[in-house]
Structure formats: C-alpha cells, structure tokens
Amino acid sequence: MAEESQVNQMESLNIGETSGNPEAVEDVVDPWNVQTSSATGIDYAKLIVRFGSTAIDETLVQRIEQVTGKPAHPFLKRGIFFSHREMNKILNLYEQKKPFYLYTGRGPSSGAMHVGHLVPFMFTKWLQDTFDVPLVIQLTDDEKYLWKDLKVEEVLKLAVENVKDIIALGFDVEKTFIFCDFDFIGQCPEFYRTMVKIQKHVTFNQVKGIFGFDESSSIGKIAFPAVQATPSFSGAFPFIFNGKKNIQCLIPCAIDQDPYFRMTRDVAPRLNMVKPALLHSVFFPALQGATSKMSASDPNSSIFLTDTPNQIKNKINKYAFSGGQATVEEHKEKGGNCDVDVSFQYLRFFLDDDERLEQIRKDYTSGELLTGFLKKELIGVLQKLIGEIQERRKTVTDEVAREFMRPRKLKFDY
Amino acid sequence: MAEESQVNQMESLNIGETSGNPEAVEDVVDPWNVQTSSATGIDYAKLIVRFGSTAIDETLVQRIEQVTGKPAHPFLKRGIFFSHREMNKILNLYEQKKPFYLYTGRGPSSGAMHVGHLVPFMFTKWLQDTFDVPLVIQLTDDEKYLWKDLKVEEVLKLAVENVKDIIALGFDVEKTFIFCDFDFIGQCPEFYRTMVKIQKHVTFNQVKGIFGFDESSSIGKIAFPAVQATPSFSGAFPFIFNGKKNIQCLIPCAIDQDPYFRMTRDVAPRLNMVKPALLHSVFFPALQGATSKMSASDPNSSIFLTDTPNQIKNKINKYAFSGGQATVEEHKEKGGNCDVDVSFQYLRFFLDDDERLEQIRKDYTSGELLTGFLKKELIGVLQKLIGEIQERRKTVTDEVAREFMRPRKLKFDY
Numbered sequence: 001m002a003e004e005s006q007v008n009q010m011e012s013l014n015i016g017e018t019s020g021n022p023e024a025v026e027d028v029v030d031p032w033n034v035q036t037s038s039a040t041g042i043d044y045a046k047l048i049v050r051f052g053s054t055a056i057d058e059t060l061v062q063r064i065e066q067v068t069g070k071p072a073h074p075f076l077k078r079g080i081f082f083s084h085r086e087m088n089k090i091l092n093l094y095e096q097k098k099p100f101y102l103y104t105g106r107g108p109s110s111g112a113m114h115v116g117h118l119v120p121f122m123f124t125k126w127l128q129d130t131f132d133v134p135l136v137i138q139l140t141d142d143e144k145y146l147w148k149d150l151k152v153e154e155v156l157k158l159a160v161e162n163v164k165d166i167i168a169l170g171f172d173v174e175k176t177f178i179f180c181d182f183d184f185i186g187q188c189p190e191f192y193r194t195m196v197k198i199q200k201h202v203t204f205n206q207v208k209g210i211f212g213f214d215e216s217s218s219i220g221k222i223a224f225p226a227v228q229a230t231p232s233f234s235g236a237f238p239f240i241f242n243g244k245k246n247i248q249c250l251i252p253c254a255i256d257q258d259p260y261f262r263m264t265r266d267v268a269p270r271l272n273m274v275k276p277a278l279l280h281s282v283f284f285p286a287l288q289g290a291t292s293k294m295s296a297s298d299p300n301s302s303i304f305l306t307d308t309p310n311q312i313k314n315k316i317n318k319y320a321f322s323g324g325q326a327t328v329e330e331h332k333e334k335g336g337n338c339d340v341d342v343s344f345q346y347l348r349f350f351l352d353d354d355e356r357l358e359q360i361r362k363d364y365t366s367g368e369l370l371t372g373f374l375k376k377e378l379i380g381v382l383q384k385l386i387g388e389i390q391e392r393r394k395t396v397t398d399e400v401a402r403e404f405m406r407p408r409k410l411k412f413d414y
Numbered sequence: 415m416a417e418e419s420q421v422n423q424m425e426s427l428n429i430g431e432t433s434g435n436p437e438a439v440e441d442v443v444d445p446w447n448v449q450t451s452s453a454t455g456i457d458y459a460k461l462i463v464r465f466g467s468t469a470i471d472e473t474l475v476q477r478i479e480q481v482t483g484k485p486a487h488p489f490l491k492r493g494i495f496f497s498h499r500e501m502n503k504i505l506n507l508y509e510q511k512k513p514f515y516l517y518t519g520r521g522p523s524s525g526a527m528h529v530g531h532l533v534p535f536m537f538t539k540w541l542q543d544t545f546d547v548p549l550v551i552q553l554t555d556d557e558k559y560l561w562k563d564l565k566v567e568e569v570l571k572l573a574v575e576n577v578k579d580i581i582a583l584g585f586d587v588e589k590t591f592i593f594c595d596f597d598f599i600g601q602c603p604e605f606y607r608t609m610v611k612i613q614k615h616v617t618f619n620q621v622k623g624i625f626g627f628d629e630s631s632s633i634g635k636i637a638f639p640a641v642q643a644t645p646s647f648s649g650a651f652p653f654i655f656n657g658k659k660n661i662q663c664l665i666p667c668a669i670d671q672d673p674y675f676r677m678t679r680d681v682a683p684r685l686n687m688v689k690p691a692l693l694h695s696v697f698f699p700a701l702q703g704a705t706s707k708m709s710a711s712d713p714n715s716s717i718f719l720t721d722t723p724n725q726i727k728n729k730i731n732k733y734a735f736s737g738g739q740a741t742v743e744e745h746k747e748k749g750g751n752c753d754v755d756v757s758f759q760y761l762r763f764f765l766d767d768d769e770r771l772e773q774i775r776k777d778y779t780s781g782e783l784l785t786g787f788l789k790k791e792l793i794g795v796l797q798k799l800i801g802e803i804q805e806r807r808k809t810v811t812d813e814v815a816r817e818f819m820r821p822r823k824l825k826f827d828y
Contacts, residue, residue: 142610176756182607188797189600195564196556196596204618217623220613223637311583 021246026050029256030212031386032147034283040339041290044255044282046080049260053083053280058107060087073126080347082125083255083280085265090250090277094131099414100248101240102127103231103276105138106166108159108180114302115382116284119349121169124252128175134240134410135176137166138231140179146220156182161325164303164403168393171404174411177240178404181227189409194236197225201267210259229264239407242414249276251254254283285345288319305390309383316343316375316382323364324371335367343374373401440464443670444626446561448697454753455704458669459697464674467497467694474501477492479507487540489695495537497669497694499679504664504691513828514662515654516541517690520580520592521623522573525724526808528716529796532696533763535583537695538666542589546823548654551580552645556595560634570596577815579719588825591654592818595641608650612640613618615681619802624673630753642671642680646690653821656828662702663690668697679703698757703735709770719804723797730789730796737778738785749781757788764795 027036027043036042056079061072064087067275075081095102098135104124106117128135141159145152159180166178185191207213207225230236235245256282264277286301286367300319303312323341325331339346351357360377363369441450441457446617450456470493475486480500489495507514507602518538520531542549555573559566573594580592599605621627621639644650649659665675672694679689700715717726737755739745752758752775767769774791777783 035711100827142606145610146614168817182610183603185602186600186606189597192556192600192606193596195633196559198564199637200560200632202633203630203631204627204636205629208629215622216617218614218642219616219618219637220610222618223613223633226633 075123081279081281085275102135103251107140112304112306113165114304137178139180158326164396167396168389190238191236195230201270216247228260232264233273245414252279255280287319313379322371336364343378489537495693495695500691516549517665521554522576526718526720528718551592553594578810581810582803604652605650609640609644615684642674646678647687658828666693669694690753701733727793736785746781750778757792
C-alpha cells in the first residue's frame, strides 16, 4: 500500500488525470499522488463517479446496523468511509452465515505512523470485532524498496516497527495474520503461485493505464500491482483457509488504493476467483489543512504515534489550520468554518461522542466557540488515544510480533 | 529457461533481428526463437560478434586441461561449447582454490526430454565432477505457465517429472540442489529478495530491447527475466553458501539463453554483486536437419529419453537427414557431407571416442562409408546412452527427488 494517504499539492505525475479540461482541474488520486486545489479537500462525489464505485448512503449504514445488531462505526455515520464496492454482498454472506475475510495493508514508511495511518486500521478492527472474521494485513516492504531510495535491510527494519505499531491498535492474535512481503512470500508457495497467476493475466498496457507506468519504469514496479492484489484471494493463505480458494474478501482502505483493486476485480473472473469487495475512506488532512502535504519527514505536518503529550499539545496549538475569523469579534459575528478547520476535521475522525461532536459543530459555526476550544478538545482526545496506543505498544515484544506474523491457522475452521 | 533449444524456421517474432539488411537475412537467436535458413545451421562465429562473447579457442581448452589436470570434455574439443564469458576468471579462482558454483536450468516441457536437452546437463555434470563445486538447477515452471496455455497444476507435474529425468543423468546429491520456482520461491525469502533487487534495477525499456516484449506482454513475462537471473547470485541460496553473497557463478547453457545473462551481468555491478561467467553451447539439430524444428509434440523430430531401443532404431533409420548422395555409386564417387548429415552431427555430440569419430568423418567424407553405417553407429550409441539413463531413472523415487529439492547445506563449507 502506498505510504501517504493525504491531500497534497505535489505536481502530479499523472498527466492524464488533469489534462482533460484546463478550465476545471480535476483532483488527482492514485496510490502515489493525491492532490487538490480545494481547501475543503478532494471532491469525493466526483471521485465515486470517476472510479465507478458506489456511495455509502443512509440505507447501507442502516442495513449494516440491522444485520449486525450493533451501532455503525462513527466513520460510517460521518462519511469517513464514504464509498464501497459490493458491500451488500458481504452483508448477504454474513446473514447466510457464509464466510468472508478482511484484508488491509500498509507500505511501511520511515519511522512512526501518524494518526492518519490509524484510520483504515481502526475501522478494520471494528469490522473484525463486529463480524468476527479473519484479517490479513500486508506490509509492502517490497513496494517501499522498489519506489524509494532504500536498501532491503532498511525496509525490513521499518516493516517490523510498523507491524508493532499496528498490533498496538489492539488486533486479536487469534483472528489476525500480519505479514511483510519480503519475509512471507518466501514462506508460502501458494502466495507466489497466486501472484504469478495474476501477473499472467495483466498486461503492461493495463498497468500503464491504471498506474501511469511508462517504459522507463522498473520491471519491479510494473509487476508489483500483482503483489498487492494477491491477498485478495484466499488461495494465497492455505494455512488460514484450509486450501479453499474462493472465500470472499473485503478490503477496507483509503480511496487512493482503489486502482489496485479495480485491477484485481478485473482479473478475478479470468482466474475463476471471487472479486474482492471494498470500503473506501476519505483522506486525512495535514495539520496545515487539506491542501497541504502530510509527510513523515516533516514532524509538524501531523501528530505521530511517538509524540509526547506535550508535543501533541504544542503542534496542535501552533500548526492546526484554523477555520476561524481574523478577530474574536469577527468570529463571534460570522462564526467559524468547520469544513476547513483542521481541529474540527480531526475531531470528526477521533471524537467518538456523536452528540458532543454535533454540539461543537453548531457552536463553532455560530461563532460561540473559538478555535482555541476545538484545539483543546482535540489535544485531549489525541493525548488519550495516543497514550493508550503507546501503553499497548510497550507490551508488543518481538515474540508477540513473531506470533502475529507466523503463518498459522486462525480460530476459524473451513 | 526456454523449452526448445533447436534450429527452426518458425517465422520470427524478433523483427529487429532480421530487418536490418534484407539481402543477408541474419539468424535469429533468442530464448523463444532460433531460426536459420542455412542447412549447416546457425553461423556461430557471427553470433559471437553480435552477442559480444568470446570464442572458446584451443588456448582456453588447453588451459582447462592444464588447470584441472584432466582431458577436456569432448564438447569443448569439438566446438559444441563454443563461446564463453570470463571462463578465465573461473580458472583463476580454481587455481587460487577460491570458490565458485555452477548454475544451469530448464523450462519443464510436456512429457519427456529429448537428447538435445541432455547437452547442457551432461556438460554441467562433467564440470561438477571435474571442478568439485556446488550446482544449482532451476526449473522455470513459472516461465512455462506464463508463456504456455497451461495451468499451474499442470506445470508443477511436468516439473517434477523433468527433475527425475535430470537426476537420472547421474548428478551427485551431495553437490546438487534442484528447484522448481513455484515451490522454492515460496520457501526462501532471500531468493525473492534477490529477485526484487534485480527487478528494481531493470526497466521495461531494457527487457523490451533484450527480449522483444511489447506493451501487450503480460507483466509476468516482463518481470520473469529477473527470476531466471536470480540463481546467478549466491545470496539467493543462503543454506548452500552460508549467507555469502559474492560467490562467483558459472553458467553452462545453450547460447539462446545468453540474453538473460547479458541482462544479469549488466545489473550485477549496480547491486554490488559478481557477474556470472558463462559457457555457451550450439543448438542441437532435429532429426530432419538443421533447418527443421525439433518439437516435443512431434515424436519423430528427435530421440526422447522414453524411447525404446526399437523406436530409436526406427526413427533414426527413417528420419535422420542424410548427407549422402542420391545413389551408392554417386556417394562412393563424391562422398558424403558430414556438415548436414544428422547421424554424423548426433555422433559429434554423443560418440565419446575421438579417434573413431574422426575415422568416421574421413571415411564418410571420402564416400567409403554410407549413411547406413553412420545410422547404425548412432543407433548403438543412443540405445546405450538412453538405456543407461532409463535404468537410473527407475531408481529415482519421489523420495530421491525430494532430497535433491530440499533446501539444504551441500558438502561444501563457506
């Protein structure tokens, strides 16, 4: 999975996406570039049309609650997971007590994960808890090696640190298999076979169109989309699925990863395999706002899992882009803009209490609350969230990580 | 490795090779196409110039004899292995008692191997016996899957049968590791890592130029050259080389495989790895002659390891292209042509006795011997050779094959 799921203004490599109509520059969204010129971020409604996915609407959210008998996750109710492919099929299977499994992943990046990286994992954990299904998590250390100026040994180290961060989010070892490509592909012949099956049925023309590769791209990059596609098929994990090749997969991920899975869904019928279903999330804004780039190399661009309570407080106070007015008087008169205020946007992700969030929205919009209040609220929420993760992270020993990464049967029978 | 190492008149896919000068159509030699319009076969002297390799001359053959203290293999003395890259470096290492290892391979083809397939393996066995070094043999079942209309399960079966055929040639289990990609790549993380390292440093433009891929080629084909390159680097086999990454490799192979290893040698310095040395063999002619295609699907195009003594006799008598004249009288007067007589050509490969071969050459050229004599001689030689292989093949149980294919330390210490 690509490292950065954020909105930025990098110059796009993906000329095709922007050259259609110079009057209305489209947002660019692919696994390596996400950019918009709008302060409110990407136009997700347009993206759904362009990608050919389906909006997650009230009806679907209600059906999820009805089928599971549990309240929907705030990410669903608040449009953070906003788009899907075949989620109704997943709910049908669940109703019929037929199996499916979850697959998500991440490209291990330098050092610590930031809070934006938590979004797909927190949601995936909720899905796992709610539906009680197996989960596979892929760390694409091979992708990082292919795209970045890093040595194999360096990405291997990053991957293990990232595995520990992910485990610290609270995944259940009896239901979760985490793997790094550089280790696991050399431990499982069926994974490599599935990879090559996919590679046989995808041409250079296809990946060129989907991912913007050209003739100077390395053959590693060109072949890589098959590596990320492979965990979508249960046959790649015979130890979990008892050799069954047609267990349905559901992939929660940020929308920029969709190109991989459009390709996967396209190739699946030609391999007599089941198309994975998908749930897509929006991007997470940088502290400096939706048009700014969030980067692991700029510690002030986001809040990281390694930040101390003081760092969290100082960064938010200093850098969180404000939707407020220039003066207190003007703010009280005109009110704040929740759509661009980063503190409010972060609270949408991490403040669980629906009523409190709604109250804050109203009071900030009316001008009753100042940005300072939102910042204080967010500081408290993130200090608590990150503090808890840091506590759990201390218990994630090498031994614990090894157990999550050991190819093994999970608690499910097939 | 490509399945067919023979001369044929298939229409070339490799337009670039032949379109230079319409007056003088060049031979086509790449891993999937070997063709010539000349009855005496490929012009190997020209090929050496075009590929930039070095001819194996009398001086090198003498040095091999001097360094090893043993007579050179007939394949060396007769120009069957005719070209090399850095063989002198190998001899230097041997003199300095420094390590090197052998790597050869094969694309598992349908059913039995034919006698032409024996050539690189017989020579490799001689190299192993003479230099006492480890040998790795790669069966590219993944390549066959990618190029042919076959299922993974089908190529897996073919590969195991081919492994048994290869073992029956008499390789020493203490010095030999045989592997099928579809099994082994899923058993050895270091192999996959080395593969991806190569893939990072080779572009589509490069493989397009070397192998003639185009934009409609599958991404599996485009990435495959790295799979065949990988065993050239000792780091891919940590269990044999104790993790040492810079043990020199020597690759005996038919000249059509050279494009893979030109690419490998090109990429090696960028990975801080040692370029493999090479020994190249000529192609093996079909029974019907050098311009005809030898094919596993035409049982009469060659002699197969599964042929009975009677089949060997009948095929050679019926199909072996003759270099003789139209009538006995004319033959006695003008003499036969050893350069096109397939029985003589096969004897060059398989009749060990130098003096006897030379006598036959003289007597056939002078017209004293008729083609029938050569056929009878060849029948005897091949019945004995294949009979012995068939006897040994009976002792190659599944257990024996499994032991050759088990990733393990060989009898060498590093």
